[in-house]
Amino acid sequence: MISFSEVSKRYPNGFEALRNVSFTVETGEMALINGHSGAGKTTLLRLIAAIERSTTGSVIVNGQDVGRLNGAAIPFLRRNFGLVFQDQKLLFDRSVFENVLLPLQISGFESKAAVRRVRAALDKVGLLSKEKARPITLSGGEQQRLCIARAIVSRPSILIADEPTSNLDMEYAKDIMAIFKSFHQVGVTVLISTHDVELLGGTPQRILTLSHGELTG
Amino acid sequence: MNIWFSYHWHALALAFKRLALIPFSTLLTLGVIGIAFSLPAGIYVFLENVETLSGQFSSGPQLSLFLKLNATQSEVGKIESFLKENPHVASFRFIPKASALEQFKESPGLAGVMDGLEGNPLPDAFVVTARDVSTETLKTLSRALSELRQVEHVQLDSAWTQRLDALLKLGRLAAWMLSVLLSLLVIAVVFNTIRLQILTMGDEIEVAKLIGATNGFIRRPFLYFGTIQGLVGGIVAWLIISLGIHLTDEPVKHLMQLYETDFRLYHLSMGDSLVMFLFSAGLGWLGAWLSVVSHLLKIEFR
Numbered sequence: 001m002i003s004f005s006e007v008s009k010r011y012p013n014g015f016e017a018l019r020n021v022s023f024t025v026e027t028g029e030m031a032l033i034n035g036h037s038g039a040g041k042t043t044l045l046r047l048i049a050a051i052e053r054s055t056t057g058s059v060i061v062n063g064q065d066v067g068r069l070n071g072a073a074i075p076f077l078r079r080n081f082g083l084v085f086q087d088q089k090l091l092f093d094r095s096v097f098e099n100v101l102l103p104l105q106i107s108g109f110e111s112k113a114a115v116r117r118v119r120a121a122l123d124k125v126g127l128l129s130k131e132k133a134r135p136i137t138l139s140g141g142e143q144q145r146l147c148i149a150r151a152i153v154s155r156p157s158i159l160i161a162d163e164p165t166s167n168l169d170m171e172y173a174k175d176i177m178a179i180f181k182s183f184h185q186v187g188v189t190v191l192i193s194t195h196d197v198e199l200l201g202g203t204p205q206r207i208l209t210l211s212h213g214e215l216t217g
Numbered sequence: 218m219n220i221w222f223s224y225h226w227h228a229l230a231l232a233f234k235r236l237a238l239i240p241f242s243t244l245l246t247l248g249v250i251g252i253a254f255s256l257p258a259g260i261y262v263f264l265e266n267v268e269t270l271s272g273q274f275s276s277g278p279q280l281s282l283f284l285k286l287n288a289t290q291s292e293v294g295k296i297e298s299f300l301k302e303n304p305h306v307a308s309f310r311f312i313p314k315a316s317a318l319e320q321f322k323e324s325p326g327l328a329g330v331m332d333g334l335e336g337n338p339l340p341d342a343f344v345v346t347a348r349d350v351s352t353e354t355l356k357t358l359s360r361a362l363s364e365l366r367q368v369e370h371v372q373l374d375s376a377w378t379q380r381l382d383a384l385l386k387l388g389r390l391a392a393w394m395l396s397v398l399l400s401l402l403v404i405a406v407v408f409n410t411i412r413l414q415i416l417t418m419g420d421e422i423e424v425a426k427l428i429g430a431t432n433g434f435i436r437r438p439f440l441y442f443g444t445i446q447g448l449v450g451g452i453v454a455w456l457i458i459s460l461g462i463h464l465t466d467e468p469v470k471h472l473m474q475l476y477e478t479d480f481r482l483y484h485l486s487m488g489d490s491l492v493m494f495l496f497s498a499g500l501g502w503l504g505a506w507l508s509v510v511s512h513l514l515k516i517e518f519r
Contacts, residue, residue, distance in 0.1 A: 075429045081429075089423070105227050
């Protein structure tokens with residue numbers, strides 16, 4: 001469960017990215033955060049993963065107040081999440097396989113089981129045949145799917161994706177959204193930010209709309 | 218335990234991989250560390266060898282006691298009983314003037330010198346060995362002996378070994394100071410290589426932090442990296458010293474044969490080598506740790 005209550009975020013330069021935002025996403029729910037660029041979508045997601053801290057208000061994830069966690073506890077909070085970053089953050093000096101292996105190495109996974117999990121994650125996103133390739137040789141859509149494989153490999157209970165479909169063709173984007181929906185169907189909490197609501201393809205989803213840092217719907 | 222092992226294995230493998238990625242710079246670093254260590258360690262080996270050698274040459278804490286020419290038999294007897302009772306004296310040997318003359322005549326080249334003389338110009342003498350080598354004992358003894366009746370001169374045969382000992386002490390002090398300075402150099406070298414590593418690995422560190430890596434997880438490969446560099450640097454130093462000994466062993470042996478002494482150069486002992494390897498590895502670790510602590514904090518999220 002993710003819960004925001006009266007959260008505001010003001011940056012040192014005075015820019016107020018979020019203003020008095022309150023909402024709750026239940027465990028197993030899938031929600032989209034929609035809004036124009038600069039509306040505060042990325043800031044909202046970064047607050048959840050403790051990459052930034054709110055100026056006022058509290059962010060609660062699985063019963064923990066994220067803003068009050070000390071530095072040593074933050075890595076363990078982050079292991080609850082599968083994060084798909086807007087700028088992907090792939091490691092280009094490692095193979096596709098090694099990129100997906102990284103989260104398991106971080107959580108100290110036993111290596112044989114880790115190999116199986118990495119293959120399963122790559123299979124899920126359709127990249128199993130490219131495990132030895134370098135990320136730079138992949139297409140944009142493939143790189144995005146690689147990010148998703150890295151996010152899901154440790155089987156997180158919460159999947160957070162920041163603009164996962166930007167810069168992708170409609171066809172690719174629909175593929176990506178279908179992958180997220182399949183995770184939602186097996187009980188994972190999914191939170192996706194996007195500026196493009198059309199991708200939903202008419203399926204009823206919860207949509208949180210941000211405008212200039214305020215939640216409008 | 219299993220997780221602990223897998224973390225360390227992963228960190229060690231990563232450290233080796235990173236070293237192998239920059240072979241040229243790794244070789245240079247190892248060379249610098251090796252040379253830095255080989256200097257004080259080499260001096261240490263040299264001093265050890267000189268000390269062993271001086272031990273072979275010196276005849277122990279000996280004093281020569283020359284009597285006046287007109288000393289009588291009973292006066293010699295008094296000195297003899299004094300030497301017997303003195304607690305500082307381990308042993309002594311009396312050389313009467315007659316046998317001294319015999320010895321002198323037997324020395325090649327000197328025999329003819331004596332023939333022109335009337336009578337025996339040589340005095341009776343005692344060769345005294347002191348109970349211990351300390352300067353204090355030797356001084357007390359030599360003063361006591363020179364105050365005896367009919368003693369002309371007391372000569373401290375081991376004075377030169379004492380001077381050598383003092384020199385060796387000075388050399389050892391110099392080696393220590395050099396060790397301290399070059400240890401700082403090694404720390405600085407490792408510090409800097411790790412700093413460069415961290416700078417080029419900003420992305421990797423950032424991603425790892427974002428997906429839940431603890432600071433320990435990020436630190437560990439760098440610490441292994443520094444420790445490996447230190448350890449291998451120490452081994453390089455050991456090899457440099459071995460090479461030096463190998464190259465000088467024959468000439469030294471030849472030189473020693475001219476002095477009719479059988480002497481071989483000693484290498485660092487097993488224990489000393491081990492201490493050096495541990496020390497160099499420890500310095501590598503320290504340099505890496507300082508670097509990681511001061512630079513890792515600066516990696517922030519974009």
